[in-house]
Amino acid sequence: MALTTRRTEPVTILQRERSLRPDLFLVLPYLALAALGIVMVYTASAPRNELLGIDPGSTVRRHIVFVVVGFGVFIVSSLVGGRTLRGLSIPFYAGSVAALGLVLAIGRELKGAQRWIQIGPLQLQPSEFAKIAVILALAVLLANAGSALKWTHIAVAVVLVGAPAVLIFLQPDLGTMLVFAFVSVIMLFVGGTTLRQLAFIVLAAFVSAVALFQVGAIEQYQIQRVTSFLDGGADRENANYNHLQSQIAIGSGGFFGKGLFAEDATQTNLSFVPEQSSDFIFTAVGEQLGFVGGSIVLGLYAMIVWRLLVAAANGRDRFSQMVAVGIAALLVFHVFVNVGMTLRMIPVTGLPLPFLSAGGTFFIAMSLGLGLAHSVWMRRSPVPDE
Template identity: 35%
Template sequence: MSPLSPITASEQAQPVADRSQVGPRTLRLPLDPLLTLAVIGLAVCSVVTLGAATRDLVPGQPSYYVDRQLTYLIVGSLLMVALSRLDYARLRPLKSGIYGLLIFTILAVLALGHAARGSQRAINLPFFSFQASELGKVLLTLALAALVVDRARRLRDRDTTALVMLAALVPAMFVIAQPDLGSGLVYVVIALTLLFVAGTSWKHLAGLFALGAVALTFVLVAAPAVGVHVLKPYQVQRLTAFLHPTTNAQKEGYQQEESKIAIGSGQKTGRGVNASQSKLGYVPENHTDFIFAAVGEQYGFVGAALVLALYGLLIWRALRILTMSKDLFGSLVAAGVAAMLMFQVFVNVGMTIGIMPITGVTLPLMSYGGSSVITTLLAIGLLQSIYIQARASQALKGRVLR
C-alpha cells in the first residue's frame, strides 16, 4: 500500500491539488487511493448503466437521469473531500446536536413530507427532494459512535446495550412509519455492528438476536393474526414474496421475477442494446432500487462481477480503515459505514437476484437518487477523514496510543 502517492484522476483531485499548494502541511495528506478508486469506478458504472437504461424513460430527454446523477455525484464528491479535510473527532462532542438533527429531520419529513408513491419519505426542496432517512444513516452512525465511546468503560453493562439500541430504534421506528422499511433496517444494523465492534458481550448480542427473532415473529405472524398490522400489508407481501416467486408472478413477485429474467438473460457478457427487460420497463425502478438488474442484463456476468469487485474493494477499505483508526470513535464510525455498505449491497443485490426480500434499499452510489448518492459519499468522506487522521497521527507522532 502506498497511500502517499498523489491522486491524479477524477474531480476530487482538483481541490486537493489546489489546497495542497496553499494549505498547511497537515492537509497535504492525500485521500485513500484505493477507496477513491472504488468510488470513481462505481460512479462511472452508475452513469454508464443509467445512460443505457434510462434513455427512453423521459421522452425527448435521453440524458435526463444521467445529468442529474452526475450532478449528485459531483456535489457529493465535493462534500466528501470537504469532510475528509475535517477532523472527524471534532464531531464527537456534537453528538446530541447530531442526534437531535436526525430526529428533527425525520419528524419533519413525516410532518411536511409530501406523499410520493404512497410514501412520505422526502421533503421537496426547490432543487431536489430531500430524503431525511438517507442522511440519517450518517447522522445516526456519528451519534451512536459518540454514545458508545462515552460509555466505553461500561460496555459490559446491560444499560449501555439497551441505551444504544433504544437510540437506534427510535429513529428506525419513525423511518419505518414513513414508510421506509429499508432505511429502518439499516439503522438497526448500524447499531448492532457498533455494539459488536465496540466489544459488547456475546451474551448481550445473543439476547438482542433472540429479541429480534421474537419481534419479527410478532410483527409478521402474531400481530396480523389478531388484527394489528405493524407493517403495511404490501410490505409484508414484498418481504415474503421472494420465498415463492412463481406463485404470484403477476403481483408482488412480479418485480423480482422480471428482475431475475433481466439478470439471467444477460448471460456472460450481457445483451447490450438488446437489453429489453430494463429498456422496455419490464423491470420497474430499474434506475433506482433495481439498477443491478440493468447492470446484469446489459453487461452480463462480467459487468456484475466488476461492480461487485468494486464493492468488495470499498468494503475492504472500510474495514481496513476501521483497524487503522487513531481512536475508538474513528473505528466505530468506520464500522458503522462498513455495516451500512455491506447491508445495502447484500440486501439490494440479493433482492434483484431473488434471494432477499424487496425492502427498498438502494445500491450505494449506483442507484439513481441525490439523497442516497450524497449520503454515501458523505459516509465515505468520513472514512477518508479517519484515514487521513490516522496517517497524520502516525506521521506526526510516529506512534499512536490507543
Template identity: 35%
Template sequence: MNNQRSFFFNVDWLTVFIYLCLCTIGWFNIHAAVFDETHPHIIDLDTNYGKQFIFIISSVILGGVILLLDSRFFFGLAPVLYVVTVLLLMVVLVIGRNVGGNQAWIPLGTFRLQPSEFAKFSTCLLLARYLSGVNIRITELRSFLTAAGIIILPMMLIMLQPDTGSTLVFCSLIFVLYREGLSPYFLIVAGLMVALFVTSLLYNQFYVIAALVIITVGIIFLFRVRRDTMVGLVVGLVLCIGYIFSVGFIYGHVLKPHQKSRVDELLGISSDLRGAGYNVNQSKIAIGSGKLWGKGYLQGTQTKYSFVPAQSTDFIFCTIGEEWGFVGSVVVIGLFILLLLRVIMMAERQRSPFSRVYGYGVASIIFFHVMINIGMTIGLVPVIGIPLPFISYGGSSLWSFTILLFILIKLDSNRLGHVL
C-alpha cells in the same frame, strides 16, 4: 507545506478511487436504464442521468470539503447532527411528500430531500461518540440501553413514514455493538428470531412448538445440564413459544398487504408473476439474459423496454447484469467487497475508539445495503426498496453515502495525529 504533503499521503486514495469507480458505473447504468432517444446525451440535464451527473459532481465537491475539515469537527458536532436529522424525520411526517406509499421526502423546489438517508451517518457519529466515552462498557445494561436508544429513535420515526427498508438498515448497527464487546448471544438470538419467523410461516405453529419442546427436553436429558442451565432453557422455550404466537399477529396486522405478498412470494407460499412477484421475476430474466459478457451498453431489451419497474433506483443491478453480464456483475460486486475490506482495515488501524466505532458503522450500513439490494434483485430476500450505494439514482442517497464514507476517510487520514 509539510502538513499539506502529510495530508495528501495519509488520505486513503485507493478508497477514493473505488468510490469514483462505483459512482461512474452508476451514472452509465442509470443512462442505460432510463435512456431516452430524444435526449441521448448522457449529460442532458432534462433527464435523470443528467441530474445524476450533477449529483456526482456535487458529491465529489462535498467529499473534498469534508477532507479539508478538522476531524475533531465531527466528534464535536455529532450530537447536533443527530438532533437535526431527528427533527427532519419529525418534519417529514408533517409536510413530507408521499411517494409510493412512503411519506419520506421533503420537497425543496424540484428536489426532494430524504432525511432517513442522512440519519444513517448522524446515528453512526453519535453512536461512535457515546461508545468511545470513558467508562462506557457495552456489556453493562445502562450503556447497552443508551446505545440501543440512539439507534432505535430514528428507526421508530422512519417506521412511521412508513419506510421498512430504511428502518431495517439501522439493525445492521448491531455488528458495531458486537465489535465493541456485545455478547455473541445477541446475534444468535437475532438469527433464531428470523428462523422462527420463517418456519412459523411455512409450517403449522404447533408443529414448530412441538419440535422446540423435543429439542429442549433432549438437550436437558442427553447433556445432563445443571439446574440453573435447565431453568434458562425452560425460560428460553417459553419466550420462543410466545414469539411464535406473536408471528401470526405481526404477519396479519403489522405487515402491509404488499409486504405480505412479497414475503409469500419469496418463501414460495404463493406465486404471482403478474403481481407481487413481477418485479423480481423480470429482474431475474434481465440478469439471466446477460449471460457471460452481457448484451452490450444500451442494448438490453429488458432495460430498453422498461420491463423492470424502479430500474434506475432499487433494481439498478439488473441493468448491470443484462448489459454487462456475469463478468460485469462480478466486477461490481468485487469493487464493493474491496471497498468493505478497505473500510474494515481503516477501522481496525485507528488509534481512536471514536474512529474505530464509526468505521464499523460505515461498514455495517454499506454491507447491509449491498447484500439486501443485490439479494432482492435475484430473489434471495424480500423486496424492501433500498438503493445500491453510489450506483442507484438519487441525490439524497449519493450525498449521504458520500458523507458517510468521506468522514471515515478524513478520520483515517488523521490517525497518526491527535486522538479523539
C-alpha cells in the same frame, strides 16, 4: 496491528496537512462506481423516458448533478477531523431526528410512503442522513463507554437507534429500519458487547418484530412483498413481477453481457424491469455487462469495504474506529440486500445500490458517510512516516 517506530520529532501543523493523502484504493473504486452509475442510469432511463415522451437524458442529467455535489461532499467530509466530527455528531443526530419528525408532519405521499421533504426544487430524504447520524451517535456512545460495555450502554444504544427507527417505521419504510438494525448490531459487536448481550439484542429485535406483525402494524404491501417472494414464480403479474423481470434481465446477460446500449439488451431497452434506474440498477449492469461486469462491481464494493475495515483497524481513537465500522456495515448491508434482491435471493425492500442507483439524497448521504470514514484513514494512528 502493526507496530511502528515511535515518532520522535514533534508534528507540525504543516506536516500534518501534508500527510493528509487520499486513500486511492478507496477513492478510485468510489469514482469508478459513480462513473459507471452515470452510464447505467442513462441506459436504464433513456428508453423509458423516450416511451413516456420526455427528454431521454433528463434522468441522467439530474443524477450527474447529484454525483458532482456528492463528490464535493465526499471531499469536504474527508477533511473533517475526528474531534470536530465528534462534536458535531450529537447536533447532527438531533437534527436528523427532527427532520424525520418533519417528514411525518409535512412529507408528502409517495408510493405509499412518506419519505420526502420538498425544499424548493429539492426533494430531501432525511432517512438517508439519519443512517449516518445514527452511526455517528452510536460511535460517540461506544467511544464514551470504553471497552467494557454495560447494560446501561446497551439501553442507551437502543434508545439512540430506536428514536429515528420508530419515526421511519411510521413513514413506513421497512428497509431503512432493517439498515438501522444491522448497522447497530455490527457496531455494538465490534464495540465490545459480550455474546450474551448481542444475543439479547437480536432476540429482543426479533420478538418486537413479531409483535408488530401480530398487531398488524406492518403494512399489507410489506407482507405481500415477502410472501410473494416466498411463493416462488407463481404470480408474475403482481409483486413478484418486478423480481422475476430483474432476475431474467441479469440471467439473460450471461458471462460477458449483451454490451452497453446493445439492441438485444431488451429487458433494459424495452423497460421490462421496473424502477430500473433506481432500485434495480444492478439489473442493467447484469444484462449489459454480464457476469464479468457484475463481479467487477461487486469487487469494487469489496475493495471499498476492505479499505473501511483497514481504516477502522488504524483509527486514531475509538470514535473514529466505530465510524469506519458503521459506514462499512452500512455499505455492506445496502449492497447485499440490493444485489441479493435483484438476484431474487431476498425480498424486494426498496434499498438502493450505493453510488450506482439514481437517487440524489442517497448518493450524497453515502458520499458523506464514505468521506467521514475516509477521513478516519487519512488521520489514522500512527500516521506513517513520509
